[in-house]
Amino acid sequence: MALITLAVSGYRSLRSLVLPLERLNVVTGANGSGKSSLYRSLRLLADVAQGQAIASLAAEGGLRSTMWAGGSGYSVAMRSGRSPMQGNIGAGPVSLRLGFASEDYGYAIDLGLPIPGPGASREDVSLFGHDPVVKAEAVWVGERLSRHNAIARRSNASVLVQDRNGRLRPVVTDLAPFESMMMRAADPTDAVELLLLRERMRAWRFYDHFRIDRDAPARSPRIGTRTVALASDGADLAPAIQTVREIGNGPAFDEAIEDAFAGSSVEIGAADGLFRLSMRQRGLLRPLDASELSDGTLRYIALATALHTPRPPELMVLNEPEGSLHPSLLEPLARMIASASERSQVIVVSHAKSLVDALSHHGAQMLALEKENGETIVGNVEPPAWTWPDR
Incomplete structure (x- = not known):
């Protein structure tokens, strides 16, 4: 099934990009407009299905080195040049989000950094504390995630999958923070949709x-x-x-x-x-x-x-x-x-x-990719509606 939407948020110059896709697509733009970032984000999405996303991010210097470096939001006056750019770099939680919708299923993942628990001592902190962890994941039916069309989602260490009665029930309860549900929960008995989607992504x-x-x-x-x-x-x-x-x-x-x-x-x-x-x-x-x-x-x-x-x-x-x-x-x-x-x-x-x-x-x-105040935008197409899964 062809992809109809690609969404990336928080990756290099791709602060919040949602693109419609057709059968044949050309991503173009001047040097530095974000073409390579868009290509790499697609590869990262495919790496999720291979269990290699965290290793790929590490090869790029870690999650912090790939995240959006601009402010969390710019006013109209800032964008027009009437006021200087200002704000807090990295304000809010660290988040790299990748997702797509196809003609049948959609998938999204939200990666962030681990947060030590209250009262954690220095000895309790893992040496892998800079590795990203999965904060949210979801698989749904249709073009856009909603409250009613999720067929699988992550809830902390559990993966909830829709059963024959339409209820979400746990099929995995010991998912590690660094593991994707696409790797642990996809099976032909309890989560055939996840298995199908994972194999399709692996074949890209x-x-x-x-x-x-x-x-x-x-x-x-x-x-x-x-x-x-x-x-x-x-x-x-x-x-x-x-x-x-x-x-x-x-x-x-x-x-x-x-x-x-x-x-x-x-x-x-x-x-x-x-x-x-x-x-x-x-x-x-x-x-x-x-x-x-x-x-x-x-x-x-x-x-x-x-x-x-x-x-x-x-x-x-x-x-x-x-x-x-x-x-x-x-x-x-x-x-x-x-x-x-x-x-x-x-x-x-x-x-x-x-x-x-x-x-x-x-x-x-x-x-056609362009840069606007450091952010990659696509001005020649209308972005489709999109909703990210909640953390």
């Missing part, structure tokens, strides 16, 4: 760092096994292409290569279980080995492989896919992305005007 795919340098794994022979989803760094490129050809739409992949590189074709050879990629080009007497391909050519082949996956995910996110590509490749890339959006919901983060314009021509929704 993110591509932002294909290795195309001289020592990239894709340039060398690799042990090949059937690969239905290209790795995020493109390391298993050769077996992934062969998988597309054997159980996916190989002709469409070949047409995409021809569309970008007229008269060219990608070849996959195998010897002793090692798969090797090469490319035959018009006018050359032999195919070029992957080690000889330009960075842009290798990246384009990786993008074509990801976009022609034989197992399309519900959501695919591409972060600045135009990197290293010649401008002449951006229109063919846009055609590939538009075609892929018929099978998966796609979000593209890009500041390449040619690619943005081409995707707009293919019907993509434009989400």
Whole structure:
């Protein structure tokens, strides 16, 4: 099911952002407008389903380093420039909130910092006291959380799930503060909706760092096994292409290569279980080995492989896919992305005007990010209604 709303609050420049999503979306804006923050917040949301959200926040320097650095609220006079910006940084509880609504279910999580109990001694304070904890979580039916449509929610150490009679009853009572109910309570008997939602989130795919340098794994022979989803760094490129050809739409992949590189074709050879990629080009007497391909050519082949996956995910996110590509490749890339959006919901983060314009021509929704007093806003769309779960 496609996402229809994405909500982020308290993450870097994203003080309070609620976005409508379509089948094909382009997030664009000037450098520093918040594109990378929006991309990272989406990855954090996916990390919740993997049980990796806290580790990912730690890798960014901890919750405090990622939180909104502006004031808790600005007056009209401050926003217009008639009065200087002032206020208390971090006033109120520390909170990073992430959520989405899809065509059937919605999910939201609120992360904060642990609060030592009254009278706690120095010895009682955990050395992990800077790790974020889960303050609130909820799963609901429909576009927006309300008092009547929650089917699962967190209450301290308990997870309450709706039973057959429509009542919320506890299915877990010993949930640790650092654990998400998506990890502990999702099961096919008591909480099948949580299990379904978690598996869908785990299947989201993110591509932002294909290795195309001289020592990239894709340039060398690799042990090949059937690969239905290209790795995020493109390391298993050769077996992934062969998988597309054997159980996916190989002709469409070949047409995409021809569309970008007229008269060219990608070849996959195998010897002793090692798969090797090469490319035959018009006018050359032999195919070029992957080690000889330009960075842009290798990246384009990786993008074509990801976009022609034989197992399309519900959501695919591409972060600045135009990197290293010649401008002449951006229109063919846009055609590939538009075609892929018929099978998966796609979000593209890009500041390449040619690619943005081409995707707009293919019907993509434009989400133009801007900065207003340090805060990322989207002025060209109307934010959907949204409600966060109470702590």
